[in-house]
Amino acid sequence: xxxxxxxxxxxxxxxxxxxxxxxxxxxxxxxxxxxxxxxxxxxxxxxxxxxxxxxxxxxxxxxxxxxxxxxxxxxxxxxxxxxxxxxxxxxxxxxxxxxxxxxxxxxxxxxxxxxxxxxxxxxxxxxxxxxxxxxxxxxxxxxxxxxxxxxxxxxxxxxxxxxxxxxxxxxxxxxxxxxxxxx
Numbered sequence: 471x472x473x474x475x476x477x478x479x480x481x482x483x484x485x486x487x488x489x490x491x492x493x494x495x496x497x498x499x500x501x502x503x504x505x506x507x508x509x510x511x512x513x514x515x516x517x518x519x520x521x522x523x524x525x526x527x528x529x530x531x532x533x534x535x536x537x538x539x540x541x542x543x544x545x546x547x548x549x550x551x552x553x554x555x556x557x558x559x560x561x562x563x564x565x566x567x568x569x570x571x572x573x574x575x576x577x578x579x580x581x582x583x584x585x586x587x588x589x590x591x592x593x594x595x596x597x598x599x600x601x602x603x604x605x606x607x608x609x610x611x612x613x614x615x616x617x618x619x620x621x622x623x624x625x626x627x628x629x630x631x632x633x634x635x636x637x638x639x640x641x642x643x644x645x646x647x648x649x650x651x652x653x
Contacts, residue, residue, distance in 0.1 A: 545640025
């Protein structure tokens with residue numbers, strides 16, 4: 471009887487292996503044999519180019535974001551706060567909040583660049599440490615961080631919509647005991 475039990479176990483393992491190999495062959499035939507099938511490389515997530523798209527007209531491409539000073543007075547603070555959901559994985563927004571992947575952003579408007587205590591900045595932002603985050607500098611950085619500060623550690627691609635940037639900067643302005651005056 472013991473030999474019969476061993477034969478059943480061996481047969482079960484052998485059948486499982488045959489089914490495994492056969493299912494791979496069948497699925498390969500079914501999926502890759504279909505005309506117009508998407509190849510594995512096409513299933514990858516597209517990565518946005520780090521450079522803004524170049525205009526294909528004879529007009530000169532814009533050098534940067536549109537100014538937002540006029541939009542700040544009517545910025546929608548609630549909409550700006552909603553935009554920060556994209557940012558909250560890397561930044562904290564509360565007073566005394568911790569540094570995460572990026573620095574805490576409480577009281578950032580008017581604050582010197584690369585100066586949040588306890589955060590290690592990229593060389594690109596350290597080189598700008600003599601400047602402060604005014605409205606237009608935040609606008610330019612949020613438009614396309616890697617163009618504004620080449621070499622920045624910030625992986626965010628940017629906010630192309632001018633009103634979204636104005637709303638976000640308006641919200642960031644509100645994160646202070648004494649918000650900076652509007653331009």
